[in-house]
Amino acid sequence: MELKGNCLVAQSGGPTAVINSSAYGVIKKFYELNDKYKIYAGIYGIQGIMNEKIKDLSCCDRKYFENLLYMPSAAFGSCRYKLKDAKDSEEEYKKIFKAFNKYDIKYFFYIGGNDSMDTAFKLSKYAEENNFDISIIGIPKTIDNDLVVTDHCPGYGSAAKYLVNSAAELWMDINVYDSSSIMVMETMGRDTGWLAASTGLIKKFIPDVNQLIYIPEMVFDEEKFLRNVSQALKVNRKLLVVTSEGLKDKNGDYINTDSGLYSRDAFGHKQLGGVGRYLQSCIKNNVDKNVKMTEMGVPQRCAAHLASKTDVYEAISAGEKAVELGIKGEKDCMVYFKRESNSPYKISIEKVSLKEVCNKVKHVPINYINEDETGVTKEMMDYVEPLIKGKLEAVDNSLLYNYIDFKSI
Amino acid sequence: MELKGNCLVAQSGGPTAVINSSAYGVIKKFYELNDKYKIYAGIYGIQGIMNEKIKDLSCCDRKYFENLLYMPSAAFGSCRYKLKDAKDSEEEYKKIFKAFNKYDIKYFFYIGGNDSMDTAFKLSKYAEENNFDISIIGIPKTIDNDLVVTDHCPGYGSAAKYLVNSAAELWMDINVYDSSSIMVMETMGRDTGWLAASTGLIKKFIPDVNQLIYIPEMVFDEEKFLRNVSQALKVNRKLLVVTSEGLKDKNGDYINTDSGLYSRDAFGHKQLGGVGRYLQSCIKNNVDKNVKMTEMGVPQRCAAHLASKTDVYEAISAGEKAVELGIKGEKDCMVYFKRESNSPYKISIEKVSLKEVCNKVKHVPINYINEDETGVTKEMMDYVEPLIKGKLEAVDNSLLYNYIDFKSI
Numbered sequence: 132m133e134l135k136g137n138c139l140v141a142q143s144g145g146p147t148a149v150i151n152s153s154a155y156g157v158i159k160k161f162y163e164l165n166d167k168y169k170i171y172a173g174i175y176g177i178q179g180i181m182n183e184k185i186k187d188l189s190c191c192d193r194k195y196f197e198n199l200l201y202m203p204s205a206a207f208g209s210c211r212y213k214l215k216d217a218k219d220s221e222e223e224y225k226k227i228f229k230a231f232n233k234y235d236i237k238y239f240f241y242i243g244g245n246d247s248m249d250t251a252f253k254l255s256k257y258a259e260e261n262n263f264d265i266s267i268i269g270i271p272k273t274i275d276n277d278l279v280v281t282d283h284c285p286g287y288g289s290a291a292k293y294l295v296n297s298a299a300e301l302w303m304d305i306n307v308y309d310s311s312s313i314m315v316m317e318t319m320g321r322d323t324g325w326l327a328a329s330t331g332l333i334k335k336f337i338p339d340v341n342q343l344i345y346i347p348e349m350v351f352d353e354e355k356f357l358r359n360v361s362q363a364l365k366v367n368r369k370l371l372v373v374t375s376e377g378l379k380d381k382n383g384d385y386i387n388t389d390s391g392l393y394s395r396d397a398f399g400h401k402q403l404g405g406v407g408r409y410l411q412s413c414i415k416n417n418v419d420k421n422v423k424m425t426e427m428g429v430p431q432r433c434a435a436h437l438a439s440k441t442d443v444y445e446a447i448s449a450g451e452k453a454v455e456l457g458i459k460g461e462k463d464c465m466v467y468f469k470r471e472s473n474s475p476y477k478i479s480i481e482k483v484s485l486k487e488v489c490n491k492v493k494h495v496p497i498n499y500i501n502e503d504e505t506g507v508t509k510e511m512m513d514y515v516e517p518l519i520k521g522k523l524e525a526v527d528n529s530l531l532y533n534y535i536d537f538k539s540i
Numbered sequence: 541m542e543l544k545g546n547c548l549v550a551q552s553g554g555p556t557a558v559i560n561s562s563a564y565g566v567i568k569k570f571y572e573l574n575d576k577y578k579i580y581a582g583i584y585g586i587q588g589i590m591n592e593k594i595k596d597l598s599c600c601d602r603k604y605f606e607n608l609l610y611m612p613s614a615a616f617g618s619c620r621y622k623l624k625d626a627k628d629s630e631e632e633y634k635k636i637f638k639a640f641n642k643y644d645i646k647y648f649f650y651i652g653g654n655d656s657m658d659t660a661f662k663l664s665k666y667a668e669e670n671n672f673d674i675s676i677i678g679i680p681k682t683i684d685n686d687l688v689v690t691d692h693c694p695g696y697g698s699a700a701k702y703l704v705n706s707a708a709e710l711w712m713d714i715n716v717y718d719s720s721s722i723m724v725m726e727t728m729g730r731d732t733g734w735l736a737a738s739t740g741l742i743k744k745f746i747p748d749v750n751q752l753i754y755i756p757e758m759v760f761d762e763e764k765f766l767r768n769v770s771q772a773l774k775v776n777r778k779l780l781v782v783t784s785e786g787l788k789d790k791n792g793d794y795i796n797t798d799s800g801l802y803s804r805d806a807f808g809h810k811q812l813g814g815v816g817r818y819l820q821s822c823i824k825n826n827v828d829k830n831v832k833m834t835e836m837g838v839p840q841r842c843a844a845h846l847a848s849k850t851d852v853y854e855a856i857s858a859g860e861k862a863v864e865l866g867i868k869g870e871k872d873c874m875v876y877f878k879r880e881s882n883s884p885y886k887i888s889i890e891k892v893s894l895k896e897v898c899n900k901v902k903h904v905p906i907n908y909i910n911e912d913e914t915g916v917t918k919e920m921m922d923y924v925e926p927l928i929k930g931k932l933e934a935v936d937n938s939l940l941y942n943y944i945d946f947k948s949i
Contacts, residue, residue: 146712146713174718175717175718202712203709203713204709204713204716208716208717209716209717210717210718295940296939296940297843297845299939300842300845301838301839303555303611303613303943304613304838304841304842306613306947307613307618308584308617308618308619309583309584309587309588309593309617314838336940336941336943337940339945423838425837425838425839426837428834428835429723429832429834430706430709432713433709433710433712433713436706436709436846437846528701528704528928528929530705530708530709531704531705531708534712536715538715
């Protein structure tokens with residue numbers, strides 16, 4: 132198939148440890164297939180493209196692109212920007228397509244999550260309706276792992292690997308003293324529990340771990356929670372409680388201490404902080420004073436130092452596949468992973484129309500959650516284990532030695 | 541030199557990523573030198589020994605000991621227990637020496653920090669005064685790096701490596717959006733700034749990093765802090781503020797929001813949390829709303845997944861050297877590291893009497909802090925860089941695959 136013009140790649144939404152690996156896949160594949168057309172990067176996602184923040188990557192020494200494999204965060208910048216419908220905001224669309232025309236972009240690869248796929252979908256619809264000849268291909272990316280259709284999302288495996296390792300380390304840490312010790316570990320995940328649920332895997336390696344897991348897919352009930360904790364402490368004085376940042380009660384109210392129902396503790400004191408801090412104070416006031424809290428925070432989305440090799444290579448493949456689809460003439464789709472088998476672990480990379488994925492959310496399925504809603508099943512462990520495997524062979528402190536500011540070279 | 545009896549090794553104080561490597565060094569060396577006498581582990585430090593929680597390690601398959609190199613936290617348990625003077629608490633001393641006698645312990649290796657060296661010193665004095673024939677050798681360990689005499693402490697290099705990598709990752713993360721973005725990163729260190737100061741090393745790899753560092757060795761002044769932040773943001777809208785958990789104002793009051801002077805924000809609202817949260821709210825209320833906070837928390841003392849190979853091997857060597865000294869007849873000393881040269885990096889391992897090290901604190905020296913007290917000098921960077929080098933060659937997710945509960949086998 133003949134190429135028709137230049138290519139534009141951009142990144143969107145929250146960063147991950149491997150979002151740059153997908154950009155690498157796009158760049159590598161596009162260069163492999165031709166040296167006639169140019170490859171551009173949109174700086175700060177669609178928002179930058181709108182303002183013609185577009186960088187010609189031929190200015191970069193090609194050897195620099197390898198460094199993308201070791202760098203977290205979005206090397207070309209990102210945005211959190213949801214395009215309105217074209218009828219409500221045509222100016223924006225005009226600016227974007229003006230930029231596409233100016234740079235003769237025939238292939239636009241957008242690496243992002245749910246909202247970014249919505250943007251890609253709207254742009255492809257606008258292109259079709261206005262007879263712009265451009266392929267718009269989405270490449271999934273999110274540590275939240277909440278895109279539908281795809282078995283999993285690039286970025287999730289590395290975040291899960293960081294959390295599984297950290298959960299094991301925290302478990303070992305609380306086992307150190309000859310006293311009761313409870314650790315509450317708060318992961319990201321406001322609406323889905325994929326990240327917190329991944330930590331259930333430590334039971335495979337540390338069979339006697341005493342762990343409770345709470346995710347948004349379960350209804351949170353404080354009395355039941357306190358019963359769970361008390362019961363767990365009867366078996367073992369050490370306990371690891373893992374929670375997603377978003378838990379809701381039976382009325383659908385978020386359990387967090389910043390405002391509303393859950394903003395005061397048992398003594399009426401005002402509470403600050405999220406779910407982790409709230410659960411910590413519940414345990415402290417009702418069960419046991421020896422309770423610490425670790426909010427895993429921003430590092431879980433950027434801990435490239437512990438990136439999963441599987442995740443990095445899959446992210447690259449997703450980028451490469453997107454280029455192949457674009458060149459084949461696909462106009463409007465997202466690449467996705469289909470799990471062909473689990474042992475040996477094998478995936479294929481397929482395509483799905485953008486309309487099928489945007490604005491939908493994939494939750495942790497019920498058979499991944501144990502019966503008393505205090506943890507995960509073997510199915511969840513089997514699902515996540517292959518995704519966290521492998522580490523990059525690289526120089527020591529590869530993250531540091533490989534840093535390049537692509538936005539400003 | 542002939543061995544005189546059995547050996548006891550125990551761990552004390554807060555865990556580190558490599559405290560088990562020092563235990564490994566002791567065990568390996570002792571087994572190399574003899575197979576006549578036994579090696580015991582004191583479970584939960586001196587507190588466990590007092591209650592005869594003593595485990596004969598000949599019950600363990602020797603191949604298991606290699607796993608100690610990949611495991612954080614104290615495999616044999618730990619305690620935070622400061623022995624009183626013998627005259628005030630002779631019962632405790634009697635219990636400890638009764639256990640020593642019962643198990644024919646002629647060599648006691650205590651791996652720990654400041655307080656643990658005080659315990660070792662008191663025990664050795666008691667032994668001398670009461671004619672007990674026992675060698676008591678301290679092996680330094682602390683992520684805080686605050687023991688005097690030694691160039692650095694085993695455990696610090698790995699914690700620093702985790703923090704340096706995390707600081708670089710957080711810097712990349714806040715650079716992702718086309719807007720101002722400030723990250724406050726809180727490290728451990730209540731009285732010394734070694735951990736926070738280590739993050740200054742990222743400037744070597746990311747020369748345009750916009751970073752401010754605050755440590756207990758500087759007097760904290762809120763107005764100056766806000767001036768520093770405003771000024772830094774004029775240069776670059778992205779800013780990384782690293783702070784030790786212990787900062788004090790000119791009157792010596794801790795800057796934290798749990799109580800006292802700093803417990804209310806500019807609007808009189810009650811604050812919870814530590815220094816990081818306080819600085820975040822200072823910036824939010826006075827300079828810029830786009831400010832996040834990451835409390836590095838417990839993972840910094842147990843992140844074995846990113847252990848420094850240098851640190852692991854030095855920790856082993858410290859354990860081996862302790863055994864050599866004990867067998868040579870040394871009765872009362874701590875092993876320490878002397879930096880012979882920095883390029884190439886080379887240390888020797890020496891001994892110092894316990895009296896010289898216990899109850900003293902080593903602060904970050906003034907020439908490691910820059911003139912306007914907002915960061916570190918090249919001297920600090922040169923000091924820390926060799927300590928974080930190298931990674932262990934091991935299986936993937938080595939931490940998980942190598943877990944063994946030594947306390948219960």
